């Protein structure tokens with residue numbers, strides 16, 4: 124028998140092309156920001172996770188350069204062997220202080236934080252209850268853990284409680300997993316109510332604050348702070364790569380939890396420590412979040428301007444398009460089909476605006492997804508609204 128064991132790859136790629144699901148990365152030139160140079164075109168950027176505009180902030184760049192000068196480029200080993208620096212500990216303490224938890228642990232990415240923590244917390248005898256719209260890293264972590272995984276419908280606590288009533292007693296530990304700000308919709312998890320159900324059924328809760336840290340809450344600590352749950356027993360995960368403009372992820376919680384994860388989370392134990400540059404940049408970002416609340420206020424002012432403008436457009440021009448419910452800087456315009464959302468995205472692109480079309484299978488309904496930044500000017504927001512008004516009127 125002679126066959127090519129790799130032949131299936133070309134076939135799979137062809138199938139991806141045929142379904143119109145093929146994607147490839149496009150290079151951005153120069154620094155990240157509210158304006159980006161994408162393949163030679165200067166675009167107003169409404170597709171970034173850099174909510175506070177810190178990824179190219181001179182203070183962040185200076186901190187990363189200084190740490191590189193002092194410690195070098197790589198951390199050279201895993202944290203438990205030779206890759207641990209005092210800088211890592213400073214960052215973990217800063218995260219714990221921001222989050223009002225006893226301790227925190229920094230991973231090489233948010234994705235790895237979720238994989239490592241979930242697989243360390245539950246196993247074969249256990250149960251995971253997960254919001255159906257959770258991020259890929261929560262879903263993959265759940266699968267990896269070997270626990271029985273049940274999805275409840277999005278934000279539906281009645282469904283969650285029903286699953287628990289039926290399944291909880293047949294399992295040892297139970298872990299509830301949820302995003303706090305949902306990344307493809309921008310809506311929020313009803314955390315106080317969810318925590319009450321968790322307490323009733325003896326469940327641990329891990330919340331993913333990737334899109335909330337630095338953005339939500341009075342001090343920028345996240346949704347947990349905004350919803351008044353900081354003092355509750357729970358496991359808070361987040362990333363250093365979105366509003367904090369760096370790279371890496373973290374788990375924050377009790378000192379015992381963190382101590383346990385340092386001994387059991389394989390995606391932390393068996394991987395190289397975060398680079399000095401990334402660590403120093405994240406540490407600087409947390410200082411900026413805490414010392415400069417005006418940045419966050421500017422972000423929310425921009426969010427308000429865009430949501431109000433969009434509301435007017437929909438009531439007056441396009442009642443068939445729908446602004447999805449959002450309480451975050453993620454603002455989604457739902458459209459009837461993938462073609463209409465692709466066309467809207469392309470027409471904005473011609474007008475110098477980057478706003479990605481998000482389609483199935485990533486989400487169940489097609490939408491234009493706008494993310495607002497603190498470094499958008501009121502004129503930038505106005506430009507977006509004017510061009511949406513024009514393109515929706517003609518479309």
Ligand SMILES: *Cc1c(COP(=O)(O)O)cnc(C)c1O
Nearest residue numbers: 232233234258260306333362364
């Ligand atoms: C981005 C994201 C992650 C992963 O974080 P990285 O640091 O980019 O790996 C996890 N969860 C959610 C909800 C995210 O949006």
